[in-house]
Amino acid sequence: MTLExxxxxxxxxxxxxxxxxxxxxxxxxxxxxxEMWQAIGDILEHFSNNDxxxxxxxxxxxxxxxxxxxxxxxxxxQRANAxxxxxxxxxxxxxxxxxxxxxxxxxxxxxxxxxGGGLATALAAxxxxxxxxxxxxxxxxxxxxxxxxxxxxxxxxxxGPSRARDIMFSARFMEADEAHGMGLINFIEPSxxxxxxCLAYAERIVGNAPLTIKATKAALNxxxxxxxPEAVNTVRDMVDACFNSEDYKEGRSAFAAKRPPKxxxx
Numbered sequence: 365m366t367l368e369x370x371x372x373x374x375x376x377x378x379x380x381x382x383x384x385x386x387x388x389x390x391x392x393x394x395x396x397x398x399e400m401w402q403a404i405g406d407i408l409e410h411f412s413n414n415d416x417x418x419x420x421x422x423x424x425x426x427x428x429x430x431x432x433x434x435x436x437x438x439x440x441x442q443r444a445n446a447x448x449x450x451x452x453x454x455x456x457x458x459x460x461x462x463x464x465x466x467x468x469x470x471x472x473x474x475x476x477x478x479x480g481g482g483l484a485t486a487l488a489a490x491x492x493x494x495x496x497x498x499x500x501x502x503x504x505x506x507x508x509x510x511x512x513x514x515x516x517x518x519x520x521x522x523x524g525p526s527r528a529r530d531i532m533f534s535a536r537f538m539e540a541d542e543a544h545g546m547g548l549i550n551f552i553e554p555s556x557x558x559x560x561x562c563l564a565y566a567e568r569i570v571g572n573a574p575l576t577i578k579a580t581k582a583a584l585n586x587x588x589x590x591x592x593p594e595a596v597n598t599v600r601d602m603v604d605a606c607f608n609s610e611d612y613k614e615g616r617s618a619f620a621a622k623r624p625p626k627x628x629x630x
Contacts, residue, residue, distance in 0.1 A: 367410060374403035375425075376410075381570035382563070383407075383417040383468075390426030395435040396481055401456040408462035415629065418570040420466065421562060422489065423473035424482075427555070430474040430498070431482030463488035464514070465585075467578050469569050473562045474498050475555065479537070484515040487522065490581065492549040493562045494540050500548060501537035521588055523547055573611045574629035579603050 367376040375386040385407050387394040396404075411417045424430040463470070463485060472489035478500050486492055502519075504511045511532065520528040523546045531538075543549050553561040569577065579602035586595040606612060611627045618625035 365416075367407060369403045369406065371399040371403050373397060373400045374407065376403075376407040378411075378414065378417055380567070381416065381418040382566050383411040383414070383420040385411075385420060385422040386425055387423070387431050388425040389435075390424070390428065392435060393429035393432035393477055394424040394426070394482070395432050396456075396485070397435040398452060398455060400435075401459045404459035405455070405462050408459070408466050412462070412466055412468065417468060418574055418629075419469045419471065419566045421471045421473055421566055422485075424475065427475050429477040429479075429482070430472065431479075431485050432477045433480030433482050433503075460488070460514075467581065468574075469566075469577060469581065471562060471566060473558060474549065475558065479503065484512075484518075487515070487518045491551075491565070493551045493553055493558055493565070494543065494549045495555045495558050496540050496552055497555070498540045498543070498549075499537045500540075500543045501535065502531055503535040505532065505535040518588075571624070571627075573606070573609075573615060573625070573627045575602070575606045575609050575611055579606055 365378045367378075369376065373387075373389045375384075375388045377384050385404070387396070387400065389395060389397065389400065408420070411420050469491070470489045472486040472492045474486060474492060474494040476495070476498060478486050478494070478498055480502055483500055483502055502511065516528060516532070519531065523531070527546050530536075538548075540549065540552050544552055551561070551565075579599065582602055583599045586592070586599050589595065610630050611625075614627060615625050
């Protein structure tokens, strides 16, 4: 199933339990424009509400970049002052919230440049695959722009405050090996195999119990956000729902019968 969007710069479709979200602006290395931010929010909202989607993969078109950052050519018309920044921020903020709060596993398939806002987008993923020629960095200090707290907090939690300072202060680019060594990405795969490897990983997730995965992601997100008591209690309710589910019965039956389970998400 292909989603109808209001822009050709984003593409989305659903196949075999996997929702694909593609940044389709290769002429500008998939730099994120305002219309792309709008579509990102629309796509992820649909995937979140679609029970047929068990996992989401996002990637850049063209093979040369995941996302190279924000589309700087729009800055004079869309982000020239604080007032425009607020208007732009409402649309981008909705998309960023969906990236951060999508209840289903989100995988980033990274080829080539993953820079600035592109790296921030990749950091929203739960799992990141990258090719050996991928490059990472946040050049905010070279542009004079401020970087949002949420993005820096996520970066620091992932690689540690010292490495986050290095990335931001130096504004340097990193090769895939260095990014992997600091935990910025999970897996490095050759360019000719990365799609197959990422797809095989996603299919493993599709075959697992959706309620367990949803509860796990909620628990880890709650921990990252500071373990507020109300959120922790919500996670506990989700864990109870797993034990009361038909999927738990199916998992036990399948284990006893030595057959693959068929989870339905209820």
